[in-house]
């Protein structure tokens with residue numbers, strides 16, 4: 001372990017209960033109108049918390065979480081990274097921009113291998129999310145890589161296009177697919193043949209996370225590798241057909257498709273090819289990477305495993321080295337709060353349901369999987385439903401809360417963190433009636449947790465990683481369209497101190513953001529925060545000197 005041991009405040013009064021951090025995923029502070037699902041929900045507990053004196057709003061997007069521009073909404077990865085590491089790191093989106101503009105993306109050994117494959121007659125495949133959401137990927141990164149292929153004289157390139165409609169408008173696929181088709185046809189000719197080969201909606205095809213539903217990855221494997229799926233002559237034809245067959249169809253849920261010519265798939269993945277997964281974010285990239293890399297793989301029957309050179313745009317898990325080869329170094333997030341707390345021998349408990357389990361463990365710990373020190377940590381996952389969450393907006397909040405209450409009663413863990421997924425996962429479906437229930441569910445859990453922490457004599461901290469439920473729809477020229485993506489809104493930060501042992505007051509921090517939370521947790525636990533952490537939102541005073 002590399003971090004220094006944190007020092008305690010002299011005169012800090014220990015108290016019996018835990019410090020409990022509740023992350024309400026996707027619950028931002030919106031405009032307070034009818035489009036705002038947090039405002040429209042009946043939330044007596046949150047309403048009261050918003051009146052607390054230890055309350056502020058945190059910036060959760062753009063530069064506050066290491067994203068390239070102030071137009072970039074926050075997301076779970078960058079949000080939990082900032083919460084758990086107490087500092088702002090340039091994130092994947094930014095690092096890839098820099099690597100592509102400086103040319104360093106093609107300077108390393110992975111691109112050299114890809115080049116070798118191309119020169120030996122192999123096809124170069126790009127698989128990833130085609131949108132400008134900038135959460136998992138950006139279409140400009142794909143375009144930059146395609147330009148490089150062309151500049152290097154690669155003859156045969158195939159794109160396997162995952163459709164978004166989750167980080168961007170729900171029916172926006174053609175805004176990306178058409179320019180991509182045009183770009184590929186511009187790069188073709190003179191012996192070069194660049195095309196889309198397969199694809200599908202991201203929630204149906206390839207981009208599962210945290211082992212929630214491997215059949216999603218299997219469908220992707222079938223479409224991208226084996227050429228099995230619904231046949232079309234082009235990706236834009238696939239999208240238009242799905243729209244016309246079902247007017248309610250949105251991009252993220254579109255069936256996997258395969259592009260064919262004379263009924264023959266144009267781009268299956270074969271021995272001697274190279275494959276680049278061009279998403280920069282890891283959670284939804286790890287499973288497909290494992291399918292390409294693992295020998296004793298048993299999550300589904302791959303039928304055949306082509307002998308390819310596989311690279312991620314980044315490495316998605318540094319500890320497990322997934323994937324082994326990659327084009328750009330990921331952000332090096334070190335000295336996380338988890339490391340400091342283990343070093344200080346503070347016992348922690350982390351819990352969420354499957355859909356957000358890695359958020360409070362892997363993202364929280366700076367994209368590192370597994371325990372930091374099992375002696376001082378316990379992580380628990382409640383299995384998520386395998387269903388669209390507008391149909392189960394309560395999700396597993398009650399089960400997570402039950403377990404948190406048991407842990408509080410057990411009094412063995414001083415720091416407890418949990419993620420309630422409802423505001424975000426239901427927010428991504430865009431169904432207002434379900435979103436309101438999702439937010440109300442969170443409110444019920446908050447009440448139960450606050451009561452238990454009060455009984456135990458601890459402290460509850462309530463915040464969120466970014467907005468989502470706080471905007472359910474947009475009105476343009478009198479027409480309402482669902483808004484399923486995250487928002488640019490700030491998130492609440494509230495401390496409810498039932499320990500009554502120390503005196504905490506709001507510090508005067510200009511433009512506070514998510515990265516200020518880790519130091520604040522140190523202070524609440526009685527530790528002087530690391531010097532390089534963003535400052536604490538609270539100041540500590542001994543209540544004995546106070547009185």
Ligand SMILES: O=C(O)[C@H](O)COP(=O)(O)O
Nearest residue numbers: 075076077135166167424
């Ligand atoms: O992966 C997803 O579901 C969305 O792209 C982003 O949501 P999250 O950042 O809240 O996980």
Ligand SMILES: [Mn+2]
Nearest residue numbers: 025026076465
């Ligand atoms: Mn989130």
Ligand SMILES: [Mn+2]
Nearest residue numbers: 026424425428
């Ligand atoms: Mn989300």
